[in-house]
Every structure is written in C-alpha cells, then in structure tokens.
Amino acid sequence: MNTSGEPATSPATHSAATGADAALAARLAARDSAALREAIALHAGALHRVAYRMTGDAHEAEDIVQEAMLRLWDHAPNIAARHPVGSEAAGALKLGGWLQRVATNLAIDRLRRARRLSGGEFPDSEDDAPLADALIEANERDLSARALIAALPERQRAAIVLTYYEELPNAAAAEALDMNIKAFESLLLRARTALRHAYAARAEGGAL
C-alpha cells in the first residue's frame, strides 16, 4: 500500500529489465553528473519514503537518501565493471534494489546509533513549538502510525515498510535486507504479530 500516491513499482523496474540500469551505471562510472541527477530523479523518492517511515524524521531521511546516492556514485565504477553494457549481466542489474538495500541498512544503522545514544526508541528531538489546531490533529494522526512503526525493532520495521508501504515482493524485500526468503518471511510474520499487539494495546489504552 502506498498512501502518498506514488507508484508502487518505481520506473527502475522497467529500466532494469531493458539493461538501462547498466547504461546508467556506465555513465555514472564515467562521472557524468547528468546521470547522477537522473538516478536521483528515478530512485530518491522511493528511498526517501522508506527512510522516512523507518526513522520518522524528514531530515534524517534526506541524509540517508543523500548518502545512498553518494555511495552509488562511489561504487559506480565497480558496478559498471561487473555489469558491462550489452552483456547478460547488464540485464540483471537493478540499481533500485541496490539503492534500497543501502538505504535500508543506513536507516537501520542510524536507528541503532540513535537508540544507543538516547536510550529510547524515538528520535532525539521533537518539535515543541505551538502548532495550529489542524496541524496538531494531523500530527497526532501521523504520530499514531509512526508510533506503531517505531515500536518495532529495526529489522521488523524495515520489513513492514518495504512490504506494506512499498509493496515490494517478499523476495525483493529479503534481498534489500540481505536475508534469505525463509528468514525474511519469519521476520515479517513476527513484525505483523508485534504490530497487531501494539495496535491492540494502544486501542485498549485509548491512544487510537
């Protein structure tokens, strides 16, 4: 499910099938700025959604997306060397999946670091400035979903974000988390169970 109206599958899916990702990687390897801009246009939105829903912080999410794109820039020569344009390997290259894996891992790392530093599950700082009523109401609604997601451990959170919000197939989500499919399905089952319990607890407590 994609609540913000974005397409569930990114344009990258089609481009990967035609080997366009390999061509893009080759241009990135040649240090073509236009290629990087193109990659940002293609993938940054999806990466930002994942990063934002995992961290619950827009700035943090932008940082993650930026870091992921810069890593693509750094690794482009290696990627292009392993998937030369016109070869069979070129058709198998999926930059979207690669970026998704990098962004997910970056988000998990940042969540763990934040938890170590703050000792809590939520981001360090909340905006305490007074807001208009509408904004408060929207924020409360937003916070309830965010709190449900944030109550999950990092990897379970990633599993829910990738499969529910991004509607990725289990295999693709497992690849993004660098797991085998069986382990991922087990993780996803635990995540959904935890989510239901958290929702039930909040509903009983009157938070929802």
Place this chain on the structure above:
Amino acid sequence: MSVDDIIPGSPLARALNDYPVPGLSAGFADRVLAAAENRAAPLPELRRTGGSGGRGWRMGRRIAIGAACFGALATTAAATGVLERFDIAVPSAEKVWASLTGKETPVVAAPIASKPAEPAAAALAPVVIDGPIDTPEELSEAFRRIDEVREGRSAVRRQVIDQRIDRAIERRRAAGLPLPDAEQEARLRQRIDEAQTLRQQRAGERIASRREELERKVENGETVTREDFVGPRRADPATIERREWLKQLREMSPQQRREFLRNLPPEQRRVLVEEYRKRRSEAATKLPNTSAETPASVVEPADPTVQPQI
C-alpha cells in the same frame, strides 16, 4: 494474500495508512551533486572483490583452516591416548594401509623396547676360573665374583620379564584382544615375583650346600677346579646341545619360532610338546598357586644358561 497479511480497510490498515511522507526538500538533487563533486575519492578495495568467487574462496579457506585444526586436534588426541580413554580404537597406520590396499599385513611382533640399561658388563661376564683353587681366600673371592654375576643376571632377568609382559600386552592391544586392567596386571606381576623368589630360594639352598662341600674340600687340602663350579649337567653333551638349541629358539622372532616348529618332523614336534607339557605340569605341581595360571606368553621357561650352579 495470506492470513497474516494486514487486511486492507481494517482498523490497523487505516491507522498505518495515516502516515504521509513529506516530499524531498527543494534543491535536494543539486545538494547531492555538489556533495558528489566535493567527495573525496573512495579508498581502494582492501581485498579483491570477486563476487561469489571471492566469497567461495573465503569460505574454502575457512573450511581448510577448520579441517586442519580438526586434524591437528584429532592427531594430538590420538597421540596422547585421549581417544583410548573413551574406548575409541585408533587403528595403526599399517592397518589403515592394509584396509586401503586390501593386502594383509604380515604379523610382526611388537617392537622390542629399547633394552634397559644393563648392569655393568663386567658383572655379567662369566667368571673365568683358570687354575685350581686351593686356598679359602681364593675360594671366597671366586664365590664373591660369582655372586656379583648372579645379582647382575638376576636384575637382567627381572627386566626381561617386565619387557615380555609389556610386549604381550602390546600384542594383545594390537590384535584388539581384551587387556588386563591394572589390578590384574599387578596380580600377574606379583605371581611372577613370587615364583622368582621361590626359585631363587631353592637355588640359594642348593648353592649353599654345594659351597659348603667345596669349602670342606679346600679345608681338607684338596684343590677345586672349574668343573667343580660348573657342575655335571654342563658337561653333558645332550644337555649342552639342547641348551644351544633352546638358545637359538629364543633368539628367533615369534614368527620365525612358529615357522621353525611347524617345519619340524611330526615326531620331534610331538616330543617337544610332550616335554613342554611335562615341564608345565611339574611347574604347576611345584607352584600350584602361581605358574599353573601364568600365561605361557608371559612366563617362559627359565633360562638355564643364566642360572649358575653355584
């Protein structure tokens, strides 16, 4: 959709759907491009990246290291006898090779342990009596030297017996036969010691009476020659021949000895067997609690060549 899926339209789904994502800030792409321009070149790879090849090599290396460690541990355990403590039989290299090649290894006697430090050679050398003895001093000197040789030979005999016991145990272990435990082994050694002590007592009594005869002879002014010390049995050609023959038999390996006995004419072999049985029964009669139960492989007939007459 499985039963675990979050059902669209359910309260949980509605709650989750209320999580809009803000758009990327304006100029995000420009900021990334600027950062990419200013980004330092990435560090070179620390190790070769070969995709599954490199991973396979790393895994192979780990497997090799693991196998080497396991081999070293297993070898150490086998060498230190830890495996035997847990009743795990460790086959010898010859057995393993024989099972691989299908050839039967020849039965080889257990390796003879390095000979124990023998008493001084002078103590073991036979006492040579050249001329006649006609004074008590000369006689007592001859007795003293003979006693020295007897003690030396007795010590050697004890060591030989110990070695034979050890070899018998080794042979049984190599053949996979049950081994005597420490208590049984101690009992066996005790029986052998008792038999030895008894035999020495008897020999001592015999020697003492013979010496008294010789002392009386010297006191009466007669002379004592080598023949008086050696005794009549040694002069018997049949006895000497038999002793020589027995000596040859003892010097053979068990396999050679078996072959030799097999090649004897049946009558001669029968005579030998009868003689051996007779000696065994005599020994059993003399020592009902000891030699009758003693395994033949461990206690062999006493060597008469090392048993001085005096």
